[in-house]
Amino acid sequence: MKPSKFHYHAPATIGDAVGLLGAHADEAKVLAGGQSLVPMMSLRLATFGHLVDLNKVDGLAGIERSNGHVRIGALTRQATAEHDTTVASDVPMMAKALPHIGHFQIRNRGTVGGSIAHADPASELPAVALALDATLEAAGPGGERQIAAADFFEGTWQTALAEDEILTAVRFPVWGAASGFAVEEVARRHGDFAICGAVCGVELDGDAIVRAAIGLFGVGPTPVRSTLAEQALIAGGAGSDLADIARQAADPLDPSDDIHASGAYRKQIAAVVVRRALTKAIEEARS
Amino acid sequence: MTTTVGRYIGQSVKRREDPRLLTGHGRYVDDVQDAGTLHVAFVRSNVARGRITELDVSEARALPGVEAVYTADDLNPMIQQYWASMMGPRIEMGGESVYPPVSVLAPGDVRYVGDPIALVIATSRYIAEDAADLVVVDVEPQRPVLGLREPITNTDLVHPETDSNVSQTMPLPEIPEIEALFANAPHVVTRTFAGARATNVPMEPRGLTVHYDRYRNEMLIRAATQSVHEIKAFAARLTGVPESNVRAVADDVGGGFGQKMMVMREEAAVIMAAFKLGSSPVKWIEDRRENLMASNQARSEEGDLTFAVDAEGHIMAVKCNFFEEVGAYPPSAGATAMLAIGVFTGPYKIPIIIPGCTAVYTNTVGKSAYRGPWALETIFREQMMDHVAREIGMDPIEFRRINIIQPDDLPFKTATEMTLENITPSETLEQVVEMLDVDSFRAEQARAKAEGRLLGLGIGGYVEPSAIAFGVLNSDPAVMTMDVSGKVQVRLGTGSHGHSIETTIAQVVATHLGCDIDDVAVIQGDTATSPMGPGTGGSRTAVIAGGAAQTASIEMREKLVRIAAQLLEASPDDLEVNGGVVSVKGTPQAAIPFAQLAMTAHMAPDMLPEGMGPGLEVIARYRPPTEFTWSNATHGCVVEVDRETGMVDIKRYIVSEDCGQMINPMVVEGQIAGGVAQGIGGVLFEDMAYDSDGNPLATTFLDYLLPSAPEMPDFEYGHVESMSNTLGGYKGMGEGGAIASPPAVANAINDALAQIGVPALTRFPFGPSQIIDAINAG
Structure with a gap:
C-alpha cells in the first residue's frame, strides 16, 4: 500500500x-x-x-454570511464547519449532517469542498448541497463560474467540474425562521458510508409548508432530490401522511446490492429515513 | 516462614507495558531499521483458480533498486521440511498431521485470490511495489471450488496433488439404537447454523525481517509472532540451517488472536528468500489489504444439529455434523471441528452425542486459528438451546437450568470422555440472571412491545478447554536469575502480543518471591535469552507460564531464606520475606535485604550455607496436572432491534466468568471486553465474503467492518472465583469472551424478533439487511 x-x-x-x-x-x-x-x-x-x-492557497477556507447566503470556502475543514455558529444557525441541515462523516479525526482533516467535489454517492454533503439548492463556485482557466447543485453531480465520483477546474466555495441559501431540518441515516457503524440516508428540511407558515427539501444518499450513483415528494408535501402541508410522502420519495429509486445491504433493503429503508427525517424536521420547525 | 501472598496477585496493578505502548513508543518489527535492509512486496493472484500461462519478471528485475525477483522455481525446490511444531511432522514423514501441499509461491497454478506468485526484493517498499506492478502474469481462469459442502463431491480440485477436496472427515455414524431414540423422543429439533467468515485483524499485521549471513551460517529473524521458538524451529526445518544457528526475536507485537501462532506461507517465503539471498536483512511488512485478503480466515463453518429432548426438557441426545472450509493453504490442517466435537456438550449434561465433521479445501485464503478456534461448538450449541427452548415452549433460561452441570455433578465425565472439574456453570448462569434482573426485563420488554419497540434478551454459556497441555504445548519454562543488586529477571518462553504478561507474571513473581514488583523484570520474545516454550496462545500463559514463574520464585525465595538464615544465625522457619527483605519474625531489626543476600551468593560463596553452590539461578518448568484447565462463563445480552431498519442496539452486556484465582482483575476484564467485541463483530458486522468467482469482497476497512468503540455497550462483569487444580489456581480465559458472545447476541436478537412472529435467524451475519429480510418474510 x-x-x-x-x-x-x-x-x-x-x-x-x-x-x-x-x-x-x-x-x-x-x-x-x-x-x-x-x-x-x-x-x-x-x-x-x-x-x-490546495492547502497553501490563501482564501480558500472560511465561513461568511452575506445576502441571504452562507458561503463556505472549499478548504474549510469539516470539523470547523461542524462547530461553526453561523452554520449551526443558518444552515442547520449542514451542521446536522457533518457529525455523520467518518470520525472526528477524519473531519479534522477532511474539507467541505473536498467531500462535495469527490461526489461519493453515499456521502452526506453532496445530498445536503443538492437538497438545499446550493450554488457551487468553481475557478478555471476562464475565471470563475457558478454551478447549481442540481447540475453538479453527474455520477459516482463524477461532477460537472472540468479537468482544470477547482471547486472554491459552496453557497447555501438561508431559510426562514420557521424552518426545521433533520438528517437520518442508516450505516452499519457510526461513521461508515451510509447504506441509505435522508436530509430533509421544511419551512412552515402555520400548518402550511412553504418550502421543502428532501434529499437521499446511498441509493444510486448520485445523491437524489425527491422533487415530487417535496411538491406533495407542500400540497398537503404539515399534516400530510408522512409515510405516504416518504413512499413517494422512495418509489422511483433503484439502488443496487453490495456487501452491506441489498438494493431492496436500501429502497425499503429510504422510505423509513425520509419519514423519520420529515417528522423531526416538522417538529423542529414548529418549536 | 511466611510471605504475603496476595499482595500483588488479585490486585488490578496498572499495566507496566502501557506507558510505552500508549504513547507510541513500542518497538514493533517495522520499528527496527537495520542498516542495508531490503524490502519485500508480493505479486499476488487476482484470480481464484487458474493456470499461470505467462510469468515474466524481466522488466521488474531491471528496475533500478530491485535486488531480486523470485518465483516458485527459485524458492519451492529449496524447501527442506515444512511442518508446524504444534501439529507435528507430515504424514509422508511418518507423522499424523494433514497439511496442504508444500509451496511458498504459486507452483504453476493459482489457488486463491491473494496467492503469492512472485516475491520482489528492493531497496525500498515503494520500489518493490513498483516492480511488482511490472511483473507480467497471465492466468487462464478455471472455475473455482467454493462453499462448505459442494466441494466434497466436486471433481475440480483445489490441489491437483490430492484426489479429493476433502482434507479431513469423520462421517456422521448411523446407529440403529440412536435412530430409534430420536424417532421416539418427545421432542426432536433440527437446525442448521452458519458462521460468517472472519479474519483476525490484529492492529499490527504480520511482518518479519530475516537476515541470513551465509558466511556464519546464521539466521536472525525479527518477527511479529506469538511464538519466537516456533518461527525459529520452522525456519531451521525450512532451510536446513541448524536450529542452534537461528535466533528469533519479537519485541512488541500488536495483536495476533491466533494469526501469529503458526508460520504462514508468506513468512516462509521471506525466510526462503533471505536464505537464498544470503546477505542483507530482508523485511516484509504485511499491509492491511494483504492482511485482510491473504492472512487467514476462520468461522466459515456450518453445523447441522438435532436435539432429542424428553417431556421435562432434559436433553436426551444430540447429533451434530459440522462442515468447514479450510481454504487453499491453511498453515496446518486448518480444521477445528474435531476439537469442537470434543467440547460440544459444554456446560450441559448431554448423555449421548453423535458427531460428524468434514473439512474441505476451497479456492479461498487458508483457515487458521482465531480466538477460540473451536468456538463453533458454543456458537451453534447456545443458539440451538434457544431454538429448542422456543420450540418446546420453555423459557431458554429454564431449559438451561434443567440441563446445566450442577456442583454435585462434578467431576463430570462428558459424553466425549472429557472430565470436567473445578467449574461453576450454574453459578455463573445464576449470577447473570440476577445481574440482568430477568423478571424486570421481561416486564420492560412487554411495555416496550406495546410502544412498538422490540427488546430481546439472550444468554450464552460455555466451558473453555484452556491451557491445552499436550504435544509441544505440554509445559512452559521460567528461568529466574537474581543479579548482584538483588533485582530479579524471569525469562519466559511466552510471546506477549498485547497481553499483560510483563505485569501479571511480575505480580506472580513479586508475590511468591516476596519483593517489590519494580524489582522484577519479565523477559520474553527472544530465543537467545528465553528457554523453549510454545509461545502465547490458547489461553495458556497465566496458567502454565504462571505456574512456572511461581515454581521458580518459590525456589529462589527458599535459597535466599537459607542464605539469610546462615547470616542471621536463625532457623529458616523463623524467617519471613517481605518487600525484598528477609527478617526474623517479630524482630524486624534482624533483617537482610535481597541485595546483600545476592552479593553474598555472587561474591562471597564461602559465607553460604554448607553445600550451597554460588550464584542465584533457578530453572523451572511447569506442566499442569491435566491436559485441559477448564474455565467457564455465562454471557447475557439485551438488545433493541429497530423493526423498520433492522439495526441492532446493544443495551446491556453482562459477563459472569470463572477463571479461578484472578492475577489482575483489570486484565481479566480487558481480555473479556476485547473478546466480546470480536464476538459482537462476528454477529453484527464482520463478513469476509467471497463472490461466486472467488473474489474476496472485504479487502479494506471500508468493507470489512470491525466493531469500533461507538458500537460497543458498557460491559458489566461478574466474577466467580473457584480454584483450578493448577499451581496458582488459575484458569485460562483469553478466548472465552469471543466464544460465548456470538450466541448471546444472536439469541437476544431472535428473542426480540420472536415477539412479532419472525422465524429465528440462523446464519451470520445478522446485519440490518438480513434482519429486514427475515421480518419481511415472517
Missing part, C-alpha cells in the same frame, strides 16, 4: 493551481483533505503523476 511516484505541487494562488491542472491535464489531481484520495493512491486504485495541494 505505497503509492506510485508522483510530483507534489503546493501553489500559493488559485490561479497557479488552475495553471498546474491545465499543464498536467489528466495526470493531475487536486489534494484537499486527502481523506479519500490518499487511501485510493496508496491502494494504487488511483494513480496520478501530479498532486496539486
Whole structure:
C-alpha cells in the first residue's frame, strides 16, 4: 500500500493551481483533505503523476454570511464547519449532517469542498448541497463560474467540474425562521458510508409548508432530490401522511446490492429515513 | 516462614507495558531499521483458480533498486521440511498431521485470490511495489471450488496433488439404537447454523525481517509472532540451517488472536528468500489489504444439529455434523471441528452425542486459528438451546437450568470422555440472571412491545478447554536469575502480543518471591535469552507460564531464606520475606535485604550455607496436572432491534466468568471486553465474503467492518472465583469472551424478533439487511 511516484505541487494562488491542472491535464489531481484520495493512491486504485495541494492557497477556507447566503470556502475543514455558529444557525441541515462523516479525526482533516467535489454517492454533503439548492463556485482557466447543485453531480465520483477546474466555495441559501431540518441515516457503524440516508428540511407558515427539501444518499450513483415528494408535501402541508410522502420519495429509486445491504433493503429503508427525517424536521420547525 | 501472598496477585496493578505502548513508543518489527535492509512486496493472484500461462519478471528485475525477483522455481525446490511444531511432522514423514501441499509461491497454478506468485526484493517498499506492478502474469481462469459442502463431491480440485477436496472427515455414524431414540423422543429439533467468515485483524499485521549471513551460517529473524521458538524451529526445518544457528526475536507485537501462532506461507517465503539471498536483512511488512485478503480466515463453518429432548426438557441426545472450509493453504490442517466435537456438550449434561465433521479445501485464503478456534461448538450449541427452548415452549433460561452441570455433578465425565472439574456453570448462569434482573426485563420488554419497540434478551454459556497441555504445548519454562543488586529477571518462553504478561507474571513473581514488583523484570520474545516454550496462545500463559514463574520464585525465595538464615544465625522457619527483605519474625531489626543476600551468593560463596553452590539461578518448568484447565462463563445480552431498519442496539452486556484465582482483575476484564467485541463483530458486522468467482469482497476497512468503540455497550462483569487444580489456581480465559458472545447476541436478537412472529435467524451475519429480510418474510 505505497503509492506510485508522483510530483507534489503546493501553489500559493488559485490561479497557479488552475495553471498546474491545465499543464498536467489528466495526470493531475487536486489534494484537499486527502481523506479519500490518499487511501485510493496508496491502494494504487488511483494513480496520478501530479498532486496539486490546495492547502497553501490563501482564501480558500472560511465561513461568511452575506445576502441571504452562507458561503463556505472549499478548504474549510469539516470539523470547523461542524462547530461553526453561523452554520449551526443558518444552515442547520449542514451542521446536522457533518457529525455523520467518518470520525472526528477524519473531519479534522477532511474539507467541505473536498467531500462535495469527490461526489461519493453515499456521502452526506453532496445530498445536503443538492437538497438545499446550493450554488457551487468553481475557478478555471476562464475565471470563475457558478454551478447549481442540481447540475453538479453527474455520477459516482463524477461532477460537472472540468479537468482544470477547482471547486472554491459552496453557497447555501438561508431559510426562514420557521424552518426545521433533520438528517437520518442508516450505516452499519457510526461513521461508515451510509447504506441509505435522508436530509430533509421544511419551512412552515402555520400548518402550511412553504418550502421543502428532501434529499437521499446511498441509493444510486448520485445523491437524489425527491422533487415530487417535496411538491406533495407542500400540497398537503404539515399534516400530510408522512409515510405516504416518504413512499413517494422512495418509489422511483433503484439502488443496487453490495456487501452491506441489498438494493431492496436500501429502497425499503429510504422510505423509513425520509419519514423519520420529515417528522423531526416538522417538529423542529414548529418549536 | 511466611510471605504475603496476595499482595500483588488479585490486585488490578496498572499495566507496566502501557506507558510505552500508549504513547507510541513500542518497538514493533517495522520499528527496527537495520542498516542495508531490503524490502519485500508480493505479486499476488487476482484470480481464484487458474493456470499461470505467462510469468515474466524481466522488466521488474531491471528496475533500478530491485535486488531480486523470485518465483516458485527459485524458492519451492529449496524447501527442506515444512511442518508446524504444534501439529507435528507430515504424514509422508511418518507423522499424523494433514497439511496442504508444500509451496511458498504459486507452483504453476493459482489457488486463491491473494496467492503469492512472485516475491520482489528492493531497496525500498515503494520500489518493490513498483516492480511488482511490472511483473507480467497471465492466468487462464478455471472455475473455482467454493462453499462448505459442494466441494466434497466436486471433481475440480483445489490441489491437483490430492484426489479429493476433502482434507479431513469423520462421517456422521448411523446407529440403529440412536435412530430409534430420536424417532421416539418427545421432542426432536433440527437446525442448521452458519458462521460468517472472519479474519483476525490484529492492529499490527504480520511482518518479519530475516537476515541470513551465509558466511556464519546464521539466521536472525525479527518477527511479529506469538511464538519466537516456533518461527525459529520452522525456519531451521525450512532451510536446513541448524536450529542452534537461528535466533528469533519479537519485541512488541500488536495483536495476533491466533494469526501469529503458526508460520504462514508468506513468512516462509521471506525466510526462503533471505536464505537464498544470503546477505542483507530482508523485511516484509504485511499491509492491511494483504492482511485482510491473504492472512487467514476462520468461522466459515456450518453445523447441522438435532436435539432429542424428553417431556421435562432434559436433553436426551444430540447429533451434530459440522462442515468447514479450510481454504487453499491453511498453515496446518486448518480444521477445528474435531476439537469442537470434543467440547460440544459444554456446560450441559448431554448423555449421548453423535458427531460428524468434514473439512474441505476451497479456492479461498487458508483457515487458521482465531480466538477460540473451536468456538463453533458454543456458537451453534447456545443458539440451538434457544431454538429448542422456543420450540418446546420453555423459557431458554429454564431449559438451561434443567440441563446445566450442577456442583454435585462434578467431576463430570462428558459424553466425549472429557472430565470436567473445578467449574461453576450454574453459578455463573445464576449470577447473570440476577445481574440482568430477568423478571424486570421481561416486564420492560412487554411495555416496550406495546410502544412498538422490540427488546430481546439472550444468554450464552460455555466451558473453555484452556491451557491445552499436550504435544509441544505440554509445559512452559521460567528461568529466574537474581543479579548482584538483588533485582530479579524471569525469562519466559511466552510471546506477549498485547497481553499483560510483563505485569501479571511480575505480580506472580513479586508475590511468591516476596519483593517489590519494580524489582522484577519479565523477559520474553527472544530465543537467545528465553528457554523453549510454545509461545502465547490458547489461553495458556497465566496458567502454565504462571505456574512456572511461581515454581521458580518459590525456589529462589527458599535459597535466599537459607542464605539469610546462615547470616542471621536463625532457623529458616523463623524467617519471613517481605518487600525484598528477609527478617526474623517479630524482630524486624534482624533483617537482610535481597541485595546483600545476592552479593553474598555472587561474591562471597564461602559465607553460604554448607553445600550451597554460588550464584542465584533457578530453572523451572511447569506442566499442569491435566491436559485441559477448564474455565467457564455465562454471557447475557439485551438488545433493541429497530423493526423498520433492522439495526441492532446493544443495551446491556453482562459477563459472569470463572477463571479461578484472578492475577489482575483489570486484565481479566480487558481480555473479556476485547473478546466480546470480536464476538459482537462476528454477529453484527464482520463478513469476509467471497463472490461466486472467488473474489474476496472485504479487502479494506471500508468493507470489512470491525466493531469500533461507538458500537460497543458498557460491559458489566461478574466474577466467580473457584480454584483450578493448577499451581496458582488459575484458569485460562483469553478466548472465552469471543466464544460465548456470538450466541448471546444472536439469541437476544431472535428473542426480540420472536415477539412479532419472525422465524429465528440462523446464519451470520445478522446485519440490518438480513434482519429486514427475515421480518419481511415472517
